[in-house]
Amino acid sequence: MSDSPSADALPESLQESTFPEGDTREAVRRALVDWYEEDHRDFPWRRTQDAYEILVSEVMSQQTQLDRVVPAWEDFLERWPAVADLAVADRSDVVAFWTDHSLGYNNRAKYLHEAAQQVEEDHGGEFPTDPDGLQELMGVGPYTANAVASFAFDNGDAVVDTNVKRVLHRAFDVPDDDAAFEEAASLLMPDGESRVWNNAVMELGGVACGKSPDCDGAGCPWRRWCHAYETGDFTAPDVPTQPEFEGSRRQMRGRVVRALGQYDELALDDLGPRVRVDYTPDGEHGREWLRGLVDDLESDGLVALSEREAETVASLRR
Incomplete structure (x- = not known):
């Protein structure tokens, strides 16, 4: 993993937080990656580095619980196994599939179909490998572009979604400010390890540090450094009131x-x-x-x- 920046490198927005520095930051990184690699939820899209398969999973997951995405994702890929297959499909069939599987707004199906056509027609059937290039595809915003770049090509930036903000706010008292979250996430992610890191930190937010945290049950690897675990205050940007844990x-x-x-x-x-x-x-x-x-x-x-x-x-x- 990369060397940690010096304490002087901390941006002003993190100076008053408990954000880890030096050797502690490296220990925090290693603890999370080890925890994730030892055991994590086995979603099928985590077993592939195919950009098309990952894009389908990301678009489906935008409005649907992950356990419901799995069978829909498998059915979709059975019907359209490659980006070339989706590109030549009838758009009405794609939209009908979306509706039949209750996957949320139908315009996402239309955008996914159009993105497949762009990949085939504008990129020779090959996906762009970086977030900027991926954002040129229809319906692919910054978050989805970064996720595909990370999980398919190990070439992304630090993911910052609601779950990650919750983790950073609780663990290191990062202020509820978008710029501070971006800075904290970027400083914490090891250089060149976006695939494992973003999977790991999202797993932490989904398994151990949900709205109602399960620090001990999930064996959260950050307990020894966690500001919320030490103080007992588990509020967060998306958790305005304290979760029930009195007497726990x-x-x-x-x-x-x-x-x-x-x-x-x-x-x-x-x-x-x-x-x-x-x-x-x-x-x-x-x-x-x-x-x-x-x-x-x-x-x-x-x-x-x-x-x-x-x-x-x-x-x-x-």
Whole structure:
């Protein structure tokens, strides 16, 4: 991965954020890519680098849930397996397919058909390989052009959609400002790795950092650096009110991290009341319950545990 810019390179819009710098930024990058490559949702268009197949998936996904896109995408490619096939199809058949599969606005089907004709007639059947060239195709806007350039040719910029904005705002307290999001996304993406990076950060927004986050359940790789995870505030540009998490395990883990951030170390019985006011060593929310929390945090590399004089002592891992 590329070398990280120096702290001085941070734009003014990110100076007040918790945006990672130096070695931390590199660790953030590696953690996300490793998490994605270890396990991710297996959508069929992630197994291809064919620009036509990827464009079809991107256009279909604009208004339709991904689990419903899969059978429609497979049916579409069975009927028109290559861009040349779509280019010579009857437009009314393409529109009828769109309607039959409930894929949203029919003009997207018309634009997709016209884009196929442009590829055949203006580009000799070969797709442009960069975002600017792809935007010349009918109905292909900046986001779709960048996605196709990234996933087909590994030649895109950092994707910035609603999910990515939510992730950046929560994880690094990036201000709710389009320019700040663009700058943050661009600085964070490793040079020349748009395919894996954009897939990974979009997966993070779709699986772990949705409107109702599932930080622990999805094993979010950014928990140790995440501003929202530390503070318990999971609001975001598209989440104006706090998602329900009062009393949740995620909230309690956040309280552990905050409490340990205020002290060099704490024995479990000293930590417990700072996590729950009703903590009692032998109660329902006592040592055994707290040990489960700190064991999870230790496994995530966030907390260090040691045994001293028959008691467990916890501290943040430095």
